[in-house]
């Protein structure tokens with residue numbers, strides 16, 4: 001066991017777990033933050049998509065020892081706080097478009113969408129069809145069409 005300190009959703013946390021435990025299990029099982037979902041555990045399904053230092057990443061594939069005290073992790077639970085609102089504009093768009101079916105993949109989908117919009121904005125451009133094609137998060141319920149509409153809609157509010 002070893003101590004690891006980092007920031008999650010604006011709060012500094014310290015956990016006592018072995019170095020090679022994946023961050024997804026630290027979030028879910030140690031910290032009780034269950035928005036990031038477990039699908040594959042091998043960085044394929046993207047159900048666990050969250051943000052590290054504002055960029056999308058998949059905590060199922062990151063060892064807790066690789067997260068440092070200066071790293072800021074944001075999960076779906078902390079997304080609205082990044083805009084100081086009850087809901088993030090992307091979450092509002094998700095509701096507006098009634099995107100979710102079973103809902104399992106949707107936290108990861110929203111986190112991927114927000115990271116994508118922030119990335120294209122930083123590049124000084126608008127989101128394109130190719131950008132939307134680049135979202136690789138798997139949805140077993142097949143909500144892909146509504147996801148694409150919601151990303152475009154949500155981007156307008158960001």
Ligand code: FES
Pocket residue numbers: 037038039040041042043044045046047048049058059060061
């Ligand atoms: S559970 Fe993380 S990518 Fe599938």
Ligand code: FES
Pocket residue numbers: 100101102103104105106138139140141142143
């Ligand atoms: S809404 Fe069911 S897996 Fe995406």
